[in-house]
Structure formats: structure tokens, C-alpha cells
Amino acid sequence: MRKTLIVMRHEFVTLITKPSFWIALIGLPVFMAVIMGITIVSSTAATASAIAARQNRSDQQGYVDHSGIIRALPEGANLRAFPDEATARAALEAGEISGYFVVASNYIESGAVQYVSREFNPMDSPTDGFEQTLNYNLLGGDAALLSALNTPVAVRRAVATAPADAKGGANGAPFPIMPMVVSVMFSVVLITAAGYLMQSVTTEKENRVIEVLMSSLTPTQMLAGKVLGLGLIGLAQMALWLLSGLAALRFIPAGASLGVVDGGTIVVALVFFVLGYFIYASLMAGLGALMPGTREAGQYTFFIILPLFIPLYFNTAISLEPDGPLAVVLSLIPFSAPVAMVMRMTVTDVPAWQIILALVLLAVAVVVVITLAARVFRAQSLLRGTKPSLREVALALK
Amino acid sequence: MSMNAASSSNNTVISVTNLAKSFGAAKAVQDVSFEVHAGEIFGLLGPNGAGKTTTIRMILDIFKPDRGTISVLGGPMREDKKARIGYLPEERGLYKDLTVEQCVTYLAELKGVARADIKTRAARFFEQFDLTEHRRKKVNELSKGMQQKVQIISTLIHKPALVIIDEPFSGLDPVNTRLVQDLLLEQRAQGTTIVMSTHLMYQVEEMCDRLVLIDHGKTVLYGGVDEIRRSHADRAVRVVAKGELPAIPGVIETSRKGNERTLALPHGMESQHVLEQLVAAGVPIEQFELALPTMDDIFVKVVAGGK
Incomplete structure (x- = not known):
């Protein structure tokens, strides 16, 4: 336990003392704020000009x-x-x-x-x-x-809803933007935190410091320390972005629907975030352990984070029909649940049984994925200097 | 060459018996046995790919053996024993983005050293290794030799009872080689047990008390350095003397460098007999000794002979 805490502190301190971390931490919300600002300003301007055009039309x-x-x-x-x-x-x-x-x-x-x-x-x-x-x-x-x-x-x-074939966007209730904001924020934080974890593993492999570490602590202690240390950073990052996001919402013009965000939603969302982090962090750690370096591991990262993008892809469907079958299914599947469920919760009152079922499924998936990751995260994988064959991956998972 | 586990004593720091380990079809270690005694420098030798690193990893519990038994510091390897072992692997590595101080501190903390102790011990090592002014530099700003010194500090800072060190001199210039050599001898004088794997046979002759030679995953040579050299000695003597030597029946001069000659003796003739003949002939002898083969010769002979 003591060694796990030492690893945790090391990972935490090493990352927060990197300038690149701060650039990403502050740069991304600033970038998103700018993009959102441009979108809001231009859409307001476009709406105004469209109305003006219609009024002027003879x-x-x-x-x-x-x-x-x-x-x-x-x-x-x-x-x-x-x-x-x-x-x-x-x-x-x-x-x-x-x-x-x-x-x-x-x-x-x-x-x-x-x-x-x-x-x-x-x-x-x-x-x-x-x-x-x-x-x-x-x-x-x-x-x-x-x-x-x-x-x-x-x-x-x-x-x-009556004119079924009528085209044009602004004929119904205003489009809710909160699910989009939440899904982007959740995906980005999960991906960056899990990405830091993978990088931390592959860097130790590339620096060849891993063998010295293995003579001091077990792979499990190493994995646990990394997951906790970088998870704390992910949570802090989430909190910072959430606060700056809430502050930014004050500047969004009235009329844009923000959806439902109350204290209870935030607490449940954090639980989903933490469980989601465990899944993706374990997957990335496993990938990092299997691959010889950052570059090789990077080639496979996309496949691991793909499920996070599915709710993002169906953002419109989930936002407009938060209780529709697609939204419900995506919010129950453990790999997309952390994002999809929180998206739904910002626009609708999700039935308690669905939240509980999603959490149970997610918790089961966390246990399974961590077990598999710990199997891969062993000396033989960590000390291998070459890309593993499929057979070797299968052996590592046994 | 197997060994009876009963021969272990309190003096034994490492005892390895009939160790075997395969990775898939590749048999990395097939049958390795040896003991390392307290306070000695023990040479773990063998050609590339002989199974030395796998053996070390099994001793350190990084890999589990398929067969055989290992006893370290008086019993099976346990988590708490890791703090009493210092390991410098062949594949050297440090955190390149950290400063020398941060790197040494983290690795020492993982070995259970308190932060306050790390500071004073590190300061002393930095001084000894001329690294004081570089301690706040990032590791990747250091020369290879300096990085090597940082690694040696990380291996010793927790005052281990057992040090396992793979190629301690690689990448070091002669001055730093001497520095590390002296440091290891100093550690031995303080009672530290050292297992050293190296390809530099003259270092083995100079520093090691005993050794094991592994080839193709098997123990092929094991024992005290002097004992091994004697057992591999050809029947020959080395004589340094001015002037010509008298002819001794049956004795052949096999090589000569200035005043130094190697004389091969016929079967049944003792070296003492040669010395008596030379003294009787009034030869001004400066040196007279058994011509022991170098460890280099023995290594090549044993390894090549096994092929």
C-alpha cells in the first residue's frame, strides 16, 4: 500500500509539473469557449439576418x-x-x-x-x-x-411537431446544448486521463526504467498507483472544467436550453465518470503494457476509445429523444454509459432503475476489465521489447 | 553440475538449485545451480543469451521459475526483501524528464528510504561521483557515463545487503571504471554481497572471489576464481630472468616476450624440479610462477568447447 501511494504521488507530481499538461488543461476550455462563442455569435447573427431577410422580403x-x-x-x-x-x-x-x-x-x-x-x-x-x-x-x-x-x-x-415534413431547425423547442457539452467534456477528460496513464507506462518501458521498478515493487502496486494518481488528476481536471463551464454558461444568451443540471445529477455524473475512468484507464494501461512504446500503442488507442465517441456521434438523437431506445441502450452499455447516461440526465429525468442498472453493469465491467488489465500488466509483457503477436496477447490474457 | 541444497549454510545469501525457465519453445534457463556467500563478489558469467539475465530476474522474483528452488537472504523471496536488494539491470534506464535528484529520490523511496535520509545519502554520493553541480539537471542532459553513475547511486542508496549488478562498467571511461571498481570493493569491505555479471574477464580475475559460468542455460563452471584457474592450468611455468636459460630435458619454451618465457613441462615433471634446475644453473631469476590461464582463456575454452 505504501509503495502504491509513492507511485501515486510520483505520477501526480510528475504530470502536474509538466508545462504541456497545463497548456492542455487551460488551452482546451479556452479553445472550446472560443469555438462556442463563435458558434453562438454567428448563429445569433444568422438568425437575426434570416429574420430580417424574411421581414424585408416582399x-x-x-x-x-x-x-x-x-x-x-x-x-x-x-x-x-x-x-x-x-x-x-x-x-x-x-x-x-x-x-x-x-x-x-x-x-x-x-x-x-x-x-x-x-x-x-x-x-x-x-x-x-x-x-x-x-x-x-x-x-x-x-x-x-x-x-x-x-x-x-x-x-x-x-x-x-405537426408539420412532419417541414424543414428548418428552429420550429420546435430550442436545441439542448448541455448533452453535447457534457459528452465532449467527459470524453476529453476520460481520454486524456487514460492517455496519460498509457503514456506513463510506455515511457517507463522506453526509458527502460521498468526493470529497476520491478525489483522494487509488484506490477499490481505499480498499476494501482498509476491509476489512482492519474485518476486524481482527471478528477481535478473535470472539476476545473466543470466550474469554468458553469461560469461560462452565464454568458450564453437566454433562449439556449441548458437542460437539467442539479446537484444530484453532478454527483451521479461523477460516479459514472470515476467508473468510466477505471474502465478506460485499465484498457489503456493494458495496451501500454503490451506494446513496446508510445508510438506502437498510439496506433491502437483509437480502437479503445471508439465506444466513447458513439454517444457523441448520436448526440442529436440522444438530445432530442433522451428516452428513446437508442439513448437508453447506449446509456446501459458499460463502455458508452459514462457519457450517454450523463448526456440523458441533463435533458430528462432518467428512471432510477435505469441509472441503477447502468451502474451495476458498469461496476461489473470495471471488475472484468481491471482483472484482464492486471493479467496483461505483468513482468513478461512489461519487459518485452517487441510488438506482441496475437498469440502472445492471448497468452498474456490467460 | 547440480548441487545439494543441504550444502547451504547461514553464510549463503543466494542459493539456486536446478533452476529452469522457458518462454514458449525457447528454453532460457535449463539447469542452473550455484550459491553466493555473504560478503563476496560473485561473478555471474556467460556468453550473450546464456540465460544470465533470466536467472537474475528469477532470483529477484520478477519471473517465476518453471522448476528449481531459489533462496534469497535466508529463504524464499518476499516483498520486504526487495528493500534489501540493489539491482542494476543490463538495460539501463532512468526517467529522462526528471532531474537527477528527483529520479534518485523516487527510486530510493520505493526501496523504503525516508526522505530525510535520501537527501543526506544522495548528497554524499553526488559529491563522491562529481555530480553535485549536475543534481538539478534533467537526466537526458547528462552524458552516458554520468547517467551510469546516477544509476549506480540508485542501486546503492538504500544500503542493500545484496547488490546484483549487470555489466557495471559498460559506458564508463577508465577513471570512472576505477571509481566504480573501488566503490564495489568498498561495499564488499562493508559486508555487502555483490553478484556481478560482466564480460570483462580481467575484472573478474581482479575483483571476484567466486564465479559461475552459464552456457546454453546450464551451469558449466562453478567455484573460486583461483581454484578454477589452477584447475585449468596447462602444465607450464612462467619465468622472468635475464640471459639465456639452460636446457632442461623434456621442457619446451613455448613463448618468449623479452625476458619473460613460458615453459611447458612434460607429464610427470613438477614445477619445483624446473626451479631447482634453474637455481642450480645460476640463472638470475626475477619471477617464477605457475603459468595460470587467464579467465579470458578459460571462458573461451569452456564456451567454445561446449559448442
Whole structure:
């Protein structure tokens, strides 16, 4: 135990006295803040300019109503009726209108509305006005009822999902950014902390200091010390980024949805982080032990951290449907759970049984992975100077 | 050449009996037995790939043997004994990004030395090895020889009872070779047991009390250095004398360098008889001794003979 603590302190102190560590620690949030700042500023500017463009446009939008719902237009609606899609298209091509809506004949049952425009602009939101027209007619042409309908937020959400084929991003609730922030932060911290661990092992192999170490302590003591020392750094890094992230959130314009982040979520998230770290740190330590040097190990790092990127890849799906099957499955699989579950927790109330099941599965995976890593982390692997064959890897895992 | 474990005594620091270890199909060590006595410098010799390093790693419990028994410092290897052993492996290594002081401190801490003690002991070693002004430099800023000295300090700083040192002189200039040689002799004088693996046979002759020679994973030669040289002596004497020597029937002069001659004796003739003949002839003898083979000769003969 004493030797494990000595290794832990050594790893901790050695890393935090490296300038490169501080550059990465401070540089990355600064870089992300700059990127986020640019995104927010440019998207705000783009939205403003899109709104301005629409307001300035003198051209109309058209509609083809197969359902026969639209009998009158509300005040201020700049819409032109067309008997069929062919004439509407002709008017669009002639530049008389900027786009047209097609209301399906079974609109009452399906809610299907299609919007056809000359070009696709994700920042443009041409459907709002038409939705109002539809609602106005559904309400029997009562402007007061329409205004009442527009007031409660919950009802508005239900309407926002109605135009199934309508394109354009900002027609529903604002897109939650917290899952994205959390997933990037978790993945980066897990990858860097586990990466430091692998590097620490391969550096000792490359420096050939490993044999002297082996005459002083057991591989298990060495592994435990490294995992704890560098894990502490990962936690500290996480805390620092979390605090600076929370501080940065104050500057995000109101209207961007931040999702749900309370004290309980943070505690559970940290538990997921710690367990996730044990998995990835053990995998990276095992890889470091098997490979002769940093360069060789680096070639395989990608395959190990791949599962961390899967939730990131499905960020949109998880954010918009945090209780959908994909999000639930990803948050239960131990390798993606640390990121996926925390992503979900920021946007929805995850049922307790799912959190508990994910934690149990994760804990089991931690035990299995640490056992395998400890098997690999043995003298024969550590002292080998060449890349192992598949047979040798299989032998090491036995 | 096997050895009875019963021959071990309290004087024995390492006892290795019929040791064997394979890695897959490769038999690194097949049958190695020897004992290292307290307070001696013991030579662990053998050609490259003979199994020396694997034997050392098994003694240190880094590898487990497939067969055979090992006793270190009075019994099987245990975790706490690691603090009483100093090991300098053939593949030298230090933390290149750390300073000399940090590196020595970490390695000494792992051997259980208190921080305060490390400071005073390291200062004394740095002084002795001319490293005081370099102690705050990073290891990779040091010359190879200086790094070697830092490694030797790391091997000795915890005052080990047993030192196992692989090629202690590699990378050292003659001045530093002498320095390390004196240091090892000084350690022996203080009662430290030293196992030394080296290819420099003159160092073996000069420093080692006893030795084992391993070839193809097996013990091929084992015993006291003088005893081994005597047992391998051809029937010859070395004579240093001015002028010509009288002819002695049956004796052939096999080589001559200035006044130094080697005389081969016929079977059954004692060296004493040659000396008497020379004295009787009034030859002014400056030196007269049995012509012992060098360890180099013996090494080559035994290893080449085994092929």
C-alpha cells in the first residue's frame, strides 16, 4: 500500500509539473469557449439576418390546400392560394413566391404539411406564419382563441411537431446544448486521463526504467498507483472544467436550453465518470503494457476509445429523444454509459432503475476489465521489447 | 553440475538449485545451480543469451521459475526483501524528464528510504561521483557515463545487503571504471554481497572471489576464481630472468616476450624440479610462477568447447 501511494504521488507530481499538461488543461476550455462563442455569435447573427431577410422580403409564400381547412387568412398573413402543386411550382420557378406549403388531404389525421422552397436554409424558419394560418382556421377563424393557444408553452410544442415534413431547425423547442457539452467534456477528460496513464507506462518501458521498478515493487502496486494518481488528476481536471463551464454558461444568451443540471445529477455524473475512468484507464494501461512504446500503442488507442465517441456521434438523437431506445441502450452499455447516461440526465429525468442498472453493469465491467488489465500488466509483457503477436496477447490474457 | 541444497549454510545469501525457465519453445534457463556467500563478489558469467539475465530476474522474483528452488537472504523471496536488494539491470534506464535528484529520490523511496535520509545519502554520493553541480539537471542532459553513475547511486542508496549488478562498467571511461571498481570493493569491505555479471574477464580475475559460468542455460563452471584457474592450468611455468636459460630435458619454451618465457613441462615433471634446475644453473631469476590461464582463456575454452 505504501509503495502504491509513492507511485501515486510520483505520477501526480510528475504530470502536474509538466508545462504541456497545463497548456492542455487551460488551452482546451479556452479553445472550446472560443469555438462556442463563435458558434453562438454567428448563429445569433444568422438568425437575426434570416429574420430580417424574411421581414424585408416582399414576395409571398404560397399554399396548396388539399384538406380544405384554410377558408380565411388571419390578419397580416402574406399567403397566396394555388389550386394545385403544378401552378404553385410554376409560380415558385417564376420567382413570384419564395416557397409553398402543401397541406395533405388527410391533414386532420396525419398533420402532414410539406414546404417546398428554392433553397434550404437551416437558419430560416418559414413555417411559423403558416402554422398560425392553419391554427387560425382550425379554431374557426377566432383570433382571440389563436392568441390564447399561442400562450401556453406545452401546447405550442404539440403543434410544433405537426408539420412532419417541414424543414428548418428552429420550429420546435430550442436545441439542448448541455448533452453535447457534457459528452465532449467527459470524453476529453476520460481520454486524456487514460492517455496519460498509457503514456506513463510506455515511457517507463522506453526509458527502460521498468526493470529497476520491478525489483522494487509488484506490477499490481505499480498499476494501482498509476491509476489512482492519474485518476486524481482527471478528477481535478473535470472539476476545473466543470466550474469554468458553469461560469461560462452565464454568458450564453437566454433562449439556449441548458437542460437539467442539479446537484444530484453532478454527483451521479461523477460516479459514472470515476467508473468510466477505471474502465478506460485499465484498457489503456493494458495496451501500454503490451506494446513496446508510445508510438506502437498510439496506433491502437483509437480502437479503445471508439465506444466513447458513439454517444457523441448520436448526440442529436440522444438530445432530442433522451428516452428513446437508442439513448437508453447506449446509456446501459458499460463502455458508452459514462457519457450517454450523463448526456440523458441533463435533458430528462432518467428512471432510477435505469441509472441503477447502468451502474451495476458498469461496476461489473470495471471488475472484468481491471482483472484482464492486471493479467496483461505483468513482468513478461512489461519487459518485452517487441510488438506482441496475437498469440502472445492471448497468452498474456490467460 | 547440480548441487545439494543441504550444502547451504547461514553464510549463503543466494542459493539456486536446478533452476529452469522457458518462454514458449525457447528454453532460457535449463539447469542452473550455484550459491553466493555473504560478503563476496560473485561473478555471474556467460556468453550473450546464456540465460544470465533470466536467472537474475528469477532470483529477484520478477519471473517465476518453471522448476528449481531459489533462496534469497535466508529463504524464499518476499516483498520486504526487495528493500534489501540493489539491482542494476543490463538495460539501463532512468526517467529522462526528471532531474537527477528527483529520479534518485523516487527510486530510493520505493526501496523504503525516508526522505530525510535520501537527501543526506544522495548528497554524499553526488559529491563522491562529481555530480553535485549536475543534481538539478534533467537526466537526458547528462552524458552516458554520468547517467551510469546516477544509476549506480540508485542501486546503492538504500544500503542493500545484496547488490546484483549487470555489466557495471559498460559506458564508463577508465577513471570512472576505477571509481566504480573501488566503490564495489568498498561495499564488499562493508559486508555487502555483490553478484556481478560482466564480460570483462580481467575484472573478474581482479575483483571476484567466486564465479559461475552459464552456457546454453546450464551451469558449466562453478567455484573460486583461483581454484578454477589452477584447475585449468596447462602444465607450464612462467619465468622472468635475464640471459639465456639452460636446457632442461623434456621442457619446451613455448613463448618468449623479452625476458619473460613460458615453459611447458612434460607429464610427470613438477614445477619445483624446473626451479631447482634453474637455481642450480645460476640463472638470475626475477619471477617464477605457475603459468595460470587467464579467465579470458578459460571462458573461451569452456564456451567454445561446449559448442
